[in-house]
Amino acid sequence: MTVTHLKPARRGRRAIAITAIALGGLWAVAGPASLAFAQSPKPNHHFLDWRPSVFNTRSSQGVVVEGVGSGRCAYSFSSIEKATLRYVRAKKPVWTEFSPQSHCASVKSYESMIHSLIHYVESKAPSDAKTYWAGVMLDEEPNFGFSAASVISLNKYANAQTGKLPGITFVSTEDATWKGAWSQRQYDNIVHGTVAAPQVYNSYMVGIANNSHVSENLVTVNPAMPHPFNSASYVLGRVKGSPYLGAFGTRTTTNWYNVWQSQ
């Protein structure tokens, strides 16, 4: 009688004990990160933004030449070209960024700028470009005056242009959206075929990045974002998937994220 009453209780206790041991073991082997969303493997290198007039190779492992609108707006296209070439020749991993805006240039003009930039860098430093020029980074946002269809078209063009190149040079989309603006589907279509570099500045963008059909993100963090998204460690702990991987002439593939900072 006593035994039959005790058996289910013993089984329950044993199950709890086994579960505790299994969870403890999993935690011990994989670490707490295994139970939370986080970039994996952990990013350990970062790109940092500099405007074209500044040349800085010391503050980060990689740089982004921050060209903003260009075209009819700042910064001048020639300054962006020259800054990119200077970093490439210095063997510094570098992206060249534009923030396409409809009042600065048309989509056709941005395509023309991308074409000219590629020709400029590839003709002047072909060997270093294929190892150190990560490519063209496009910061596309719903209030910049272009439709989702227009930026998809621009990205396809850039993709086709860089696809012809030897080496690592490619296209990255440093995009952001918000509730009521570009939808998840539009975001997915915009970043398709590029290195997605989502600007993760709030919980909504965490959802967009984590629900996109992208396994690899060059997560963009920004110390000017509202709390708690001003913290790189917080943001990188919220976005799942792999980081952008790159060796840039070294024997070791490293894991990257991207830091916007005005300077």
Added chain:
Amino acid sequence: MAHATSRKVWIALTAGAALIVVALLGASLAGNDARAGTPVHPAANRAASAAHSLMSCGTWSEQGSAAATAVVSNRTIRDCVLVGTDWVMTTVGGAAGSANVGVLRCRSNASCAAGVRNPAAYARWQWFQPAGVTGGATILDINGTTLILDVGGQQMSFSLANDRFSSEMEN
């Protein structure tokens, strides 16, 4: 017999708990703390320290918090940062015609600029919109006390010295 089984269960539970403690200690020592979505690792710390020249708004600015909602209502905070002694906030996603560039001047009030307390306790937000332009605002660059912004597809500068917008055209 029941007593012996209980002892075994307790031993097993203690072993499981000990493993968890060991794992947490190890992760903590390795700088690999991802609990509650707040992982800390050396690279992230380097980035945060490299980004020392910008100070973001404090905890009050968290989207959806009562303090932030009191300032932006249903708009989305795009940027929130100290520039000189001015807190600057840009917003997107509001009603058509919303003014989306907010400035709160701390002037000589160090407590206001420290970013610990909600600065609305010290001064009030003023909102700006360029004439004839509608749309959300995003900071593209900050050069001294001049902001380079996109407002509704137009790149423009905003001077915190005189509260004026101007076209940001390349010569």
